[in-house]
Amino acid sequence: MHTIQNTLYVMTPNAYAHIENTTVRIDVEREKKLQVPLHHLNGLVCFGNVMVSPALIHTLAKDGKSLVLLDQFGRFQARMEGPVSGNILLRQAQHRCANDESFTLECARSIVAGKLRNSRTNIQRGAREASSPEEAESLTRIVNNLAASLRAAAVVKTLDELRGVEGEAARGYFGGLNQIVKPQYREQFALNGRTRRPPLDKFNALISFLYAMLMNDCRSACEAVGLDPQLGFLHVVRPGRASLALDLQEEFRSIICDRLALTLINRNQISKSDFDEREGGAVVLNDKGRRTVITAWQEKKQEEVTHPLTEQKIPIGLLPFTQARFMARTIRGEMDCYLPFLSK
Structure with a gap:
C-alpha cells in the first residue's frame, strides 16, 4: 500500500479495502495494514486481485472520489466516479x-x-x-x-x-x-x-x-x-x-x-x-x-x-x-x- 499525492495505491494481492467509520481501512488476511482518513484521499487505485467493499464503492462515488482498477500488469481496466456532468x-x-x-x-x-x-x-x-x-x-x-x-x-x-x-x-x-x-x-x-x-x-x-x-x-x-x-x-x-x-x-x-x-x-x-x-x-x-x-x-x-x-x-x-x-x-x-x- 502506498499513499502518494492524496491517491491511495493498493498493490498487495488479496488485500481488502473497506470503510471503517470515516476512514479507509486496508486488511490483508484479516490483519489491518493501513488506515487513512477518507477526507485525505482523492482516489483509490487497485492493482490486480484487490477486493473493495460495496460500502466503500458507494462512499467514493457519493463523495466524487475515483476508484481505478488496474490488472496485475498495471493495465487499465476500469474507472468509476459519480455522475459525470460533461458538456x-x-x-x-x-x-x-x-x-x-x-x-x-x-x-x-x-x-x-x-x-x-x-x-x-x-x-x-x-x-x-x-x-x-x-x-x-x-x-x-x-x-x-x-x-x-x-x-x-x-x-x-x-x-x-x-x-x-x-x-x-x-x-x-x-x-x-x-x-x-x-x-x-x-x-x-x-x-x-x-x-x-x-x-x-x-x-x-x-x-x-x-x-x-x-x-x-x-x-x-x-x-x-x-x-x-x-x-x-x-x-x-x-x-x-x-x-x-x-x-x-x-x-x-x-x-x-x-x-x-x-x-x-x-x-x-x-x-x-x-x-x-x-x-x-x-x-x-x-x-x-x-x-x-x-x-x-x-x-x-x-x-x-x-x-x-x-x-x-x-x-x-x-x-x-x-x-x-x-x-x-x-x-x-x-x-x-x-x-x-x-x-x-
Missing part, C-alpha cells in the same frame, strides 16, 4: 467530428506527428550521449528514419496509411531504446521488440506499467473537460476501449514514460529484483518494483516544463489536461487544428 454540446460536436473523414484524418495526423516528433527528440538525446561513435551513428540513422516517417505522415490520404507509417516508425524507435540503456544494464533490460498482454521482458513490463498510469491520467483529462474518452480519431473505436484517451496518450509516451523508464534503469533505481516472471514467460513488476515506479512517476509529474503554446510553466502531470482542452477547442472549431505538445 453535452461538446460531446455532440465530438460525435459530428468523428463522422467527418477529413477532420478525423487531420486530427489523427497531428497526433501521429506529435508522437513521431517527440520520439525523434528522445533518440536525438540518446545519440548525443551515446557510449561509442558506432552507437551514435546507429541512433542518428533512426533519427533520420523518424524524420522520413514524419514527411510520409504529412502526405498520406487515409487513416490506414497513417497507422502503417506510425507502426513502422514505432518499430524503429523501440529498436533504438536498447542503445540508450547504459551498456552495463543492457543484458538484464534487453528490449526484444514491443510486447504486451503480457510483456515478455523487464523493459516492456516497466513501460507497460508506466503507460497504464499515463492512460489513466489521459482518460481523466478527457472526462475533466467534458469529452467522451471512448470516441477517438486515430485509434479504432471498440467497446470498452478509451480511444480518445489513447489518442491523447501518444504524444506523451516517449517524453514522459520512456524517459522515466530509461532514467530508472540507467541510474540503477530499478533492477531485476523488482520483477517477477510468471508461468508462460510473462514478466511483471513485483510489489517493491511497483512502489519504486509509482514514487518516481509522482515525482516526475511534479516537474515543471514550459508549454510551447501557452509559454507558461506547468507541472508535467497537468500536460494531459492542457492538451485535452486544446482537443476540445479544436472540436468546437475554436482552433484550426489540434496542436500536440512538442518536447525540446
Whole structure:
C-alpha cells in the first residue's frame, strides 16, 4: 500500500479495502495494514486481485472520489466516479467530428506527428550521449528514419496509411531504446521488440506499467473537460476501449514514460529484483518494483516544463489536461487544428 499525492495505491494481492467509520481501512488476511482518513484521499487505485467493499464503492462515488482498477500488469481496466456532468454540446460536436473523414484524418495526423516528433527528440538525446561513435551513428540513422516517417505522415490520404507509417516508425524507435540503456544494464533490460498482454521482458513490463498510469491520467483529462474518452480519431473505436484517451496518450509516451523508464534503469533505481516472471514467460513488476515506479512517476509529474503554446510553466502531470482542452477547442472549431505538445 502506498499513499502518494492524496491517491491511495493498493498493490498487495488479496488485500481488502473497506470503510471503517470515516476512514479507509486496508486488511490483508484479516490483519489491518493501513488506515487513512477518507477526507485525505482523492482516489483509490487497485492493482490486480484487490477486493473493495460495496460500502466503500458507494462512499467514493457519493463523495466524487475515483476508484481505478488496474490488472496485475498495471493495465487499465476500469474507472468509476459519480455522475459525470460533461458538456453535452461538446460531446455532440465530438460525435459530428468523428463522422467527418477529413477532420478525423487531420486530427489523427497531428497526433501521429506529435508522437513521431517527440520520439525523434528522445533518440536525438540518446545519440548525443551515446557510449561509442558506432552507437551514435546507429541512433542518428533512426533519427533520420523518424524524420522520413514524419514527411510520409504529412502526405498520406487515409487513416490506414497513417497507422502503417506510425507502426513502422514505432518499430524503429523501440529498436533504438536498447542503445540508450547504459551498456552495463543492457543484458538484464534487453528490449526484444514491443510486447504486451503480457510483456515478455523487464523493459516492456516497466513501460507497460508506466503507460497504464499515463492512460489513466489521459482518460481523466478527457472526462475533466467534458469529452467522451471512448470516441477517438486515430485509434479504432471498440467497446470498452478509451480511444480518445489513447489518442491523447501518444504524444506523451516517449517524453514522459520512456524517459522515466530509461532514467530508472540507467541510474540503477530499478533492477531485476523488482520483477517477477510468471508461468508462460510473462514478466511483471513485483510489489517493491511497483512502489519504486509509482514514487518516481509522482515525482516526475511534479516537474515543471514550459508549454510551447501557452509559454507558461506547468507541472508535467497537468500536460494531459492542457492538451485535452486544446482537443476540445479544436472540436468546437475554436482552433484550426489540434496542436500536440512538442518536447525540446
